[in-house]
Amino acid sequence: MKILTNKEILNNAVQLVQRAVSIKNPLPILAGIKFETRENQVILTATDLDIGIRCSFPAEVIVQGTTVLPAKYICELFRRLPELPIFIEADAATGSVTIQYGQSETRINGYPPEEFPELPLPEGINSFTLPGELLKEIIRQVVFATGNDENRPVFMGVLFEINGSELQVVATDTYRLAWRKVIIENCEETAINLIIPGKTLNELLKIIGINEQIEVTVTKNQILFVAGNVWLISRLIEGNFPKYKQVIPQNHILKVRLKTRDLLDATERASLLAQVKSPVIKLNISENKIIVSSYSEAGRVHEELDVYQEGETLQIAFNAQYLGDVLKVIGSEEIIIELTGPLSPGIIKPVGDNEYLSLLLPVRLREE
Amino acid sequence: MKILTNKEILNNAVQLVQRAVSIKNPLPILAGIKFETRENQVILTATDLDIGIRCSFPAEVIVQGTTVLPAKYICELFRRLPELPIFIEADAATGSVTIQYGQSETRINGYPPEEFPELPLPEGINSFTLPGELLKEIIRQVVFATGNDENRPVFMGVLFEINGSELQVVATDTYRLAWRKVIIENCEETAINLIIPGKTLNELLKIIGINEQIEVTVTKNQILFVAGNVWLISRLIEGNFPKYKQVIPQNHILKVRLKTRDLLDATERASLLAQVKSPVIKLNISENKIIVSSYSEAGRVHEELDVYQEGETLQIAFNAQYLGDVLKVIGSEEIIIELTGPLSPGIIKPVGDNEYLSLLLPVRLREE
Numbered sequence: 001m002k003i004l005t006n007k008e009i010l011n012n013a014v015q016l017v018q019r020a021v022s023i024k025n026p027l028p029i030l031a032g033i034k035f036e037t038r039e040n041q042v043i044l045t046a047t048d049l050d051i052g053i054r055c056s057f058p059a060e061v062i063v064q065g066t067t068v069l070p071a072k073y074i075c076e077l078f079r080r081l082p083e084l085p086i087f088i089e090a091d092a093a094t095g096s097v098t099i100q101y102g103q104s105e106t107r108i109n110g111y112p113p114e115e116f117p118e119l120p121l122p123e124g125i126n127s128f129t130l131p132g133e134l135l136k137e138i139i140r141q142v143v144f145a146t147g148n149d150e151n152r153p154v155f156m157g158v159l160f161e162i163n164g165s166e167l168q169v170v171a172t173d174t175y176r177l178a179w180r181k182v183i184i185e186n187c188e189e190t191a192i193n194l195i196i197p198g199k200t201l202n203e204l205l206k207i208i209g210i211n212e213q214i215e216v217t218v219t220k221n222q223i224l225f226v227a228g229n230v231w232l233i234s235r236l237i238e239g240n241f242p243k244y245k246q247v248i249p250q251n252h253i254l255k256v257r258l259k260t261r262d263l264l265d266a267t268e269r270a271s272l273l274a275q276v277k278s279p280v281i282k283l284n285i286s287e288n289k290i291i292v293s294s295y296s297e298a299g300r301v302h303e304e305l306d307v308y309q310e311g312e313t314l315q316i317a318f319n320a321q322y323l324g325d326v327l328k329v330i331g332s333e334e335i336i337i338e339l340t341g342p343l344s345p346g347i348i349k350p351v352g353d354n355e356y357l358s359l360l361l362p363v364r365l366r367e368e
Numbered sequence: 369m370k371i372l373t374n375k376e377i378l379n380n381a382v383q384l385v386q387r388a389v390s391i392k393n394p395l396p397i398l399a400g401i402k403f404e405t406r407e408n409q410v411i412l413t414a415t416d417l418d419i420g421i422r423c424s425f426p427a428e429v430i431v432q433g434t435t436v437l438p439a440k441y442i443c444e445l446f447r448r449l450p451e452l453p454i455f456i457e458a459d460a461a462t463g464s465v466t467i468q469y470g471q472s473e474t475r476i477n478g479y480p481p482e483e484f485p486e487l488p489l490p491e492g493i494n495s496f497t498l499p500g501e502l503l504k505e506i507i508r509q510v511v512f513a514t515g516n517d518e519n520r521p522v523f524m525g526v527l528f529e530i531n532g533s534e535l536q537v538v539a540t541d542t543y544r545l546a547w548r549k550v551i552i553e554n555c556e557e558t559a560i561n562l563i564i565p566g567k568t569l570n571e572l573l574k575i576i577g578i579n580e581q582i583e584v585t586v587t588k589n590q591i592l593f594v595a596g597n598v599w600l601i602s603r604l605i606e607g608n609f610p611k612y613k614q615v616i617p618q619n620h621i622l623k624v625r626l627k628t629r630d631l632l633d634a635t636e637r638a639s640l641l642a643q644v645k646s647p648v649i650k651l652n653i654s655e656n657k658i659i660v661s662s663y664s665e666a667g668r669v670h671e672e673l674d675v676y677q678e679g680e681t682l683q684i685a686f687n688a689q690y691l692g693d694v695l696k697v698i699g700s701e702e703i704i705i706e707l708t709g710p711l712s713p714g715i716i717k718p719v720g721d722n723e724y725l726s727l728l729l730p731v732r733l734r735e736e
Binding site: 070073076077080081082096102103104105106107108109265266268269273297298299300302303305 | 438441444450471472473474475476477634636640667670671672673
């Protein structure tokens with residue numbers, strides 16, 4: 001392989017795909033990034049076997065070929081290359097790869113390219129398209145609610161439930177749940193359910209730009225996201241996602257409307273003085289006010305927020321971190337909180353928007 | 369104590385003094401920040417007994433007094449306070465301090481203020497003034513060369529050597545040395561030698577603005593820096609700084625001039641492929657070229673830089689990290705390297721400037 005390219009293109013591509021490099025994996029080749037040429041394109045690939053990222057860029061391909069370079073060295077090196085034409089030449093006999101720039105060169109020992117695992121691109125029958133910005137918003141609004149218990153893999157994923165042109169996206173760790181609905185176009189099949197690992201979606205957030213269309217292709221056990229010249233491919237999580245709809249309360253005894261920022265600020269201050277092990281904050285709702293309070297050995301917080309209230313008076317407590325997580329991603333200036341009792345799940349949703357909601361289990365209050 | 373102030377002033381002062389808070393110290397009170405009023409001023413103080421930082425600000429003092437609050441809570445809380453008038457009121461009987469903003473309040477348990485150590489401000493006979501920007505430059509140009517061996521405290525400090533209006537500043541860890549000379553005004557005494565802890569100077573870097581004059585006051589064992597409304601006071605290091613002048617070579621057999629950036633970039637790339645334990649890079653100087661090279665099991669770097677050379681041909685090796693440290697702070701577009709032999713210290717200085725130099729001991733080359 002011999003190619004001629006420049007620092008910026010090369011560096012951007014390497015920084016993108018290196019996100020999938022697996023340093024801790026027992027398979028040493030996974031610490032490498034594969035370079036392969038295809039006519040006048042160079043394709044970079046990295047994978048940890050759960051996720052694979054590919055990025056292609058145009059280059060002057062002088063000799064076609066393939067090589068695998070250790071990500072650890074080339075990420076740092078390519079970031080520091082001068083703004084000069086850069087030749088990369090792999091010696092298939094020795095496995096040594098020469099990177100040449102100006103009067104200088106660096107030689108790095110490559111991995112045997114035949115050891116690099118194949119990254120099969122799914123040729124799915126099911127595919128649809130989403131604007132990058134919308135996909136990012138959807139992911140941010142639900143992915144925080146995924147769990148991290150490896151023994152319950154279904155909860156580590158996000159359910160994408162497609163029914164005709166309706167996409168519902170749900171995550172839950174059983175203590176909280178986040179749900180989002182959007183209308184999609186061009187979906188070829190009428191009913192698909194898939195569970196995408198939260199980790200995949202978190203990587204996707206970092207890769208996709210807001211001004212591009214993301215093409216999503218699904219097979220039985222894999223999903224492929226294509227964003228311009230970047231592919232992210234991931235395994236899906238097997239199993240049945242819990243029937244979440246039945247846990248969402250359909251009515252309430254109390255409804256308040258207030259500014260998102262007010263509650264987030266009060267929650268963050270109150271969590272500073274909440275118990276360290278279990279950061280609980282209490283909401284006392286009555287007479288068009290919420291009193292947000294917390295206490296610990298270090299002190300106590302007592303904040304009063306003006307709200308618009310309909311219904312009964314109620315006292316309820318939530319995990320401060322969980323409440324803050326929702327308020328940070330809800331994306332609307334005002335929210336509505338609907339409650340059915342001190343020990344029943346609370347619902348938080350944006351004002352005037354029925355396409356998003358988050359559910360939070362309350363914490364049982366101990367007597368102070 | 370009861371004061372009325374606002375979030376910005378309060379938060380700025382707390383973020384400044386908290387740099388001296390000692391969380392690991394066995395004396396619990398040192399995890400606190402002392403608030404004391406003096407007429408219509410509030411003075412905040414924190415100290416770890418090595419360094420103390422004080423910051424004063426004007427406020428409406430309603431009741432004079434003193435209190436000590438845990439830095440851990442108030443740093444976070446004050447950062448998150450709303451932009452509203454803020455009352456702070458200490459209840460001397462209970463030790464509880466109420467922070468009130470709008471309809472809300474936070475109560476934090478304070479420390480007994482009488483336990484907070486006195487921070488004696490030195491009333492020194494020796495004082496001088498330096499522009500903040502110059503002092504920052506001086507510190508950056510030498511402090512990297514201090515050592516970190518607690519058994520040799522003198523090398524953990526920076527020598528400030530004042531002789532009339534001449535200030536020479538030196539640091540060395542015995543493997544390298546950095547020296548800077550400046551002319552100061554208004555120094556009242558003719559000869560002072562003091563060793564300031566490197567840690568103090570690193571903190572000072574973060575505190576001083578570039579547009580202020582820094583007043584420096586020295587006693588036998590303490591130094592005080594005053595930057596506007598901020599005081600930093602530090603102990604000095606006792607002991608004799610080594611006679612450094614005799615290790616600086618007075619002549620050379622080889623002198624090269626080159627662009628700082630070129631050598632720094634090549635050094636950083638070469639250090640990526642140098643041995644991990646001892647990142648050595650080799651400089652081969654001949655025929656108006658420096659060849660910068662390194663090698664390890666992972667590969668090798670070979671870079672050629674055009675230089676202006678006077679004198680003999682030479683091959684010498686340096687610790688890549690140490691060479692990079694100097695090049696990052698030298699501050700001139702071009703440098704001069706003077707060498708007297710492969711095993712003698714090398715000198716690096718800015719072109720056309722005799723007020724700064726750095727000395728680097730070479731590394732003995734093993735045969736490859």
